[in-house]
Amino acid sequence: MRIARLTFTLLLGSACVRSMHAQRPGMVPGAFPPADGRTQLSTAARQAITRLGDSLRAVRLPDAPLYSKAAEGVLKGADETRILAAVRTLARELGEARASLGANADEAELTAGASALHVGATAAMLAQLRDTQRSADGDNRSLAVPLVALVDLLARRVPAPMATAAIDSLVAQRAPAEDFAAFRAAVKDDILAGRTPEAAVRARTLGLPHNSEGRVRAP
Amino acid sequence: MSDAALVRRVLEGDPRGFTLLVDRHLQPCLRFATRMLGNRQDAEDVTQEALVRAHRAIATFDLEGNFRTWLFAILVNRCRTSLLQRSRYVRRVLTDDNAILDATADDPAGATEIRIEIERAMAQLDPDQREAFLLKHVEQLGYDEMAAVTGAGVSALKMRVKRACERLQELLGEVNDVAP
């Protein structure tokens, strides 16, 4: 006899739970460490974030980034509205990242994917990277390194389609981690030297020497 | 390499020895703490405290003894302190309508709900019973080991496990009566 179906419903203050006073009012022990007297979260905000975390866990998405984001906001003195907005946005982005990257995406891929969405990538771009990786590698390798490189390019204001195309080409070539690192560092150096982000990426992707295996390698 | 051999390495000054011990025992420690405290954040804090204490006290470990038992004694103690200090055991499992999640759950239908009901039931056990149940049936310690870990007698531990099972059956068994 299996345990019967249960409705997965909102139960605030469920009678099934024995609840006593929190030791540190306004704080979720362990989740939101003391912030040197800065903004403390209200009980309502804390509960909202905990509910979001529970919801993510229930569908096997990582919840730790939410608490980290909230703690960051507390430490930076942000007001609660802003903190809650950031946490909710992150929760949504984690869900979108998994929808794009697939159910088997690991935590590193999901957090990098969420970061990429946050700085301008679209769900379609993430899905494209996943498709390219599957074609090139049969889904055997993690997309974490390419996604982290993508986030870095986007954070440097490389237009999203261009950044995605550049990373996509490296994924297609089954480039190792060092190639992503070298590419990213070269783009960074070019930007610091005065090139626009677009020009920096263009220069590094066009006419690049190929090694004997036909792989694109950054100079 | 046995736990005792790794401890020897630590005592000889090899920094990797403790890392290897941690990686061997981290998951069960975290699992026990999570099930005992009902809260992932508290569990991480407590597990971390226990491992730091174990590291500090590593020179006191009897190399003829059972490292897991020794470590769990520290962990159980930390969990008890945490429950006393924080004076709360809350397990809220809620979905938030605002928790914008369209991500597909590849969870078999009903599995998450079962886990939630089980966690709720565990929350209603007395801490002593919960602790004994987890050590016996989840971490699979023998009663003699449990006595060393908890400081309680074997008879008392058997009674706690029995009562825990009965209470869980009361709380969850009635659900079995609901027609599918």
Place this chain on the structure above:
Amino acid sequence: MSHRDVGNNRRPVESETIDRVITALREPVRVRPAWRAALLAGIGDQSNGSSASTVARWSFRPVTALAAAIACMMVGATLAAFLFGRPQRDQSASDVLTNLTATMPMPGEHGTASVVRFVVVAPHASRVSLVGDFNRWNPAAMPMRRSADGRSWLLDVPLTAGRHVYSFSVDGDLTADPAAPQSGDDDFGVPSSVVLVGGKA
């Protein structure tokens, strides 16, 4: 029907419920890599602070060995700047001067963690700590220690491969790393820095 020892009694049919409970509770709880890294870092720092105990100490590769290893790693700032000196900002204007991060690859147990050395020059500060997504932005979690000459603050942290956002808390004030790229996704109007730790693609 299984018969397991429950208080020395044979288990009744209702033990199916208990079996399900046990199965569910035995499911492993995933260890978060970032938490594991912070835990090991804390234990490592404890070792370094202890001079008299027999507890193991972290060992670090000499700085000169970093150069070759750095080339393979994504870094937040250049090692060359560190080795050959970097023009420092006017010390009179700010206590937080040049700082940099360098990665020292340390083959971890699972090959996925690298030790990152965080350095900040702040000779007049009385307490400096590292905060970031790897320690849940907790200023108490990773206090940095003064260098031998008293001018800098250092901390070596094993970090898992990936992108990590961080800042320094210098006497309670948050400061991004001016030598590291900004995270670019700041949600709170206070910029933070990014360090990328290489891993396997």
